[in-house]
Amino acid sequence: MQTTGVIPTTDRRPRSRWTPNRRRNLFGLLFVAPAVIFFGVFNLYPMARAFYVSLTSYDLLTPPRFIGLENYAYLLQDDRFRIALTNTFLFMIGTTVPLWVFSLGIALVMARQFRFKELYRTLYFMPVILSGVVVAIVWSLLYQENGLINTALSPFVKGTLFWLTSDQLAPWSIIIMAVWQGLGFYMVIFLAGLQNIPADLYAAASIDGANAWGRFRYITLPLIRPTALFVTVISLIGGFQTFTYQYVMTQGGPGDATNVIALLIYSAAFSYLKIGLASAMSMVMFAIIMILTLIQFRVLRTDNLSYV
Amino acid sequence: MSNLVASKPAVATRTTQRSGLQRAVRVLRWTVFYVLLSAGAIVMILPLIWMLSASLKEPSQIFSVPIQWVPDPVRWQNYSEALSTAPFGRYFFNSIFIGTCTTTSVLFFSSLAGFGFAKYTFPGRNVLFILILSTLMVPFQVIMVPLYLLMRDFHWLNSYLALIVPGAMSAFGIFLMRQFILTLPDELFDAARIDGSGEFGTFLRLVLPLSKPPLAALAIFTFLDSWNSLLWPLIVVNDDDLRPLSLGLAEFQTRYGTSYHYLMAASVVAVIPVILLFVLLQKQFIQGIVLTGLKS
Numbered sequence: 001m002q003t004t005g006v007i008p009t010t011d012r013r014p015r016s017r018w019t020p021n022r023r024r025n026l027f028g029l030l031f032v033a034p035a036v037i038f039f040g041v042f043n044l045y046p047m048a049r050a051f052y053v054s055l056t057s058y059d060l061l062t063p064p065r066f067i068g069l070e071n072y073a074y075l076l077q078d079d080r081f082r083i084a085l086t087n088t089f090l091f092m093i094g095t096t097v098p099l100w101v102f103s104l105g106i107a108l109v110m111a112r113q114f115r116f117k118e119l120y121r122t123l124y125f126m127p128v129i130l131s132g133v134v135v136a137i138v139w140s141l142l143y144q145e146n147g148l149i150n151t152a153l154s155p156f157v158k159g160t161l162f163w164l165t166s167d168q169l170a171p172w173s174i175i176i177m178a179v180w181q182g183l184g185f186y187m188v189i190f191l192a193g194l195q196n197i198p199a200d201l202y203a204a205a206s207i208d209g210a211n212a213w214g215r216f217r218y219i220t221l222p223l224i225r226p227t228a229l230f231v232t233v234i235s236l237i238g239g240f241q242t243f244t245y246q247y248v249m250t251q252g253g254p255g256d257a258t259n260v261i262a263l264l265i266y267s268a269a270f271s272y273l274k275i276g277l278a279s280a281m282s283m284v285m286f287a288i289i290m291i292l293t294l295i296q297f298r299v300l301r302t303d304n305l306s307y308v
Numbered sequence: 309m310s311n312l313v314a315s316k317p318a319v320a321t322r323t324t325q326r327s328g329l330q331r332a333v334r335v336l337r338w339t340v341f342y343v344l345l346s347a348g349a350i351v352m353i354l355p356l357i358w359m360l361s362a363s364l365k366e367p368s369q370i371f372s373v374p375i376q377w378v379p380d381p382v383r384w385q386n387y388s389e390a391l392s393t394a395p396f397g398r399y400f401f402n403s404i405f406i407g408t409c410t411t412t413s414v415l416f417f418s419s420l421a422g423f424g425f426a427k428y429t430f431p432g433r434n435v436l437f438i439l440i441l442s443t444l445m446v447p448f449q450v451i452m453v454p455l456y457l458l459m460r461d462f463h464w465l466n467s468y469l470a471l472i473v474p475g476a477m478s479a480f481g482i483f484l485m486r487q488f489i490l491t492l493p494d495e496l497f498d499a500a501r502i503d504g505s506g507e508f509g510t511f512l513r514l515v516l517p518l519s520k521p522p523l524a525a526l527a528i529f530t531f532l533d534s535w536n537s538l539l540w541p542l543i544v545v546n547d548d549d550l551r552p553l554s555l556g557l558a559e560f561q562t563r564y565g566t567s568y569h570y571l572m573a574a575s576v577v578a579v580i581p582v583i584l585l586f587v588l589l590q591k592q593f594i595q596g597i598v599l600t601g602l603k604s
Contacts, residue, residue, distance in 0.1 A: 024428070024501075024507065025429050026430065027507035028429065028430045029424070029428070030424070031428070032420075032421045032424035032425055032433075034417055034420070034477075035421035035440060036436055036439075038417070039479065042451075042455065042473075043443045043451060046450075046454035046455050046458060047454070049457065050453060053453070053454065106348070109345065114338075114342075120349055122587070123349040124348070126353065127356075129532060129586050129593070130536075130582065131535065131538075131553070131557075131582070132538065132554075133561075134575045134578055135355075137557065137561055137571060138355050138356075138358070138359045138572075138575060139355060141362070141571075141572070147371060148354075148358055151373050151374075185597065189597060189598070192598040241449060243538070244538045247542075248538075248558055262449050262539070265453070266449075266542075269452075270543065275453060275457075278453050282449045282453065283450065286447060286450045289445070290445065
């Protein structure tokens with residue numbers, strides 16, 4: 001791999017091992033070094049420490065006490081942990097499915113040409129840039145018993161809906177809000193994916209007699225698979241880590257109805273000062289995400305995609 | 309960007325209109341189209357409009373039925389009163405300061421490392437790159453507690469350091485920059501070398517100026533992410549002076565949650581700069597997402 005230069009030389013050997021090439025490539029190492037060190041300190045080391053701490057009982061005031069797998073054993077039979085996991089999965093799937101469907105739908109619409117398209121696209125995208133805190137605050141007012149949503153629904157619905165105070169309804173209220181905020185983001189991603197599909201494919205299909213549904217099913221759907229995979233992965237992983245909405249709107253309540261994993265870990269660590277237990281929870285969370293991601297990549301394979 | 313064939317055949321617009329009926333049907337279709345599309349757009353925007361309206365109302369009128377969109381009277385004092393109840397100016401400054409420092413750092417180190425990974429070969433290069441990428445798989449909740457402990461060990465709690473440093477680099481940014489720099493032709497760099505430019509000089513004078521598109525996208529993402537983040541500031545900050553806007557607003561809601569008019573006024577203030585920025589930089593925003601989506 002090392003060449004000593006294009007100019008033919010005599011039998012001279014390089015004086016040291018540091019050929020110009022090698023010296024130059026060392027700069028590459030230098031350039032990436034800060035990043036490597038940074039991630040070592042602020043990412044890999046904390047991961048290792050999290051694993052170690054998960055094997056201890058630690059309350060921040062007294063030194064950690066090693067207890068082996070006790071935390072994990074506790075988690076296996078802890079109701080709150082199980083509930084939090086269930087709530088988190090509910091949120092993940094409850095947001096990803098509608099987001100997927102609606103944002104693809106809107107993207108298909110936005111892909112056409114029509115007047116004021118830019119304006120509409122801006123309007124649909126606007127919620128995405130808002131802070132989760134602001135969104136949660138505004139929607140918690142909209143969800144009030146005498147709030148806008150109930151008022152708007154009153155001709156159609158008998159009685160009041162307790163959006164945030166009913167343990168049946170509260171998780172769904174948050175899901176609806178999350179879909180509202182996420183729609184524009186995934187719409188843009190799908191739009192980009194749609195634009196990668198060559199237009200002549202559609203033209204060819206039309207000529208062959210395919211109708212709109214046929215074109216969608218046999219051209220659009222297969223060819224946005226990579227985009228679909230990306231959207232699904234991002235949405236599920238993001239959904240798993242949801243925290244802000246639940247913290248601001250319901251604090252996990254009513255009861256534990258909207259308590260999600262991130263919130264449980266936070267309160268275990270900083271309210272109950274059970275650092276060891278919180279770390280164990282985060283390890284379990286990590287394992288689940290790994291498994292999920294691997295499954296997704298297998299299920300939505302994109303390597304047998306070919307079109308000319 | 310807009311060269312897609314519409315999935316509805318565009319042929320209909322070109323052929324001669326056969327009958328008035330066909331025309332009427334077309335008009336009807338487009339009307340329905342716009343009505344539905346607008347309904348959706350209204351749903352997207354309505355909460356924001358309601359927020360604005362409520363921010364200018366008497367507290368007693370906020371939930372009045374039937375709803376009054378234009379407040380009467382218009383209570384401008386809501387803003388001055390809300391903003392004096394809590395140091396929103398300070399929160400604002402904090403968010404800007406933290407966001408700017410974080411974004412600058414991320415842009416610089418991501419392009420530097422991306423350059424290193426893209427245009428140099430050194431032992432362990434691929435391993436290190438994969439290692440850094442793999443940190444993207446780790447959810448924040450896994451490292452948030454040990455990171456807190458680390459901040460404690462460094463005595464950085466309740467300081468700007470804790471708010472900025474852990475976010476000073478981005479694996480995603482490194483990935484993005486590397487992918488982009490890979491597309492820059494090698495000849496450019498060879499030429500620069502021949503001209504006597506040092507490696508770092510090449511970085512400053514060649515790589516950075518050429519990388520404007522991904523840098524812009526990365527800047528927007530990083531800043532926005534920093535602006536909206538709640539969990540980490542919540543963990544490391546207790547001093548009111550250091551609270552960024554998101555945290556300040558959340559605390560305000562905890563304490564004055566029933567003063568809805570103040571709450572809405574504060575929320576509007578928190579949201580206006582972001583919306584303005586967005587309206588001005590729309591193209592870059594959206595292109596940024598497209599860019600990152602495709603690369604991933």
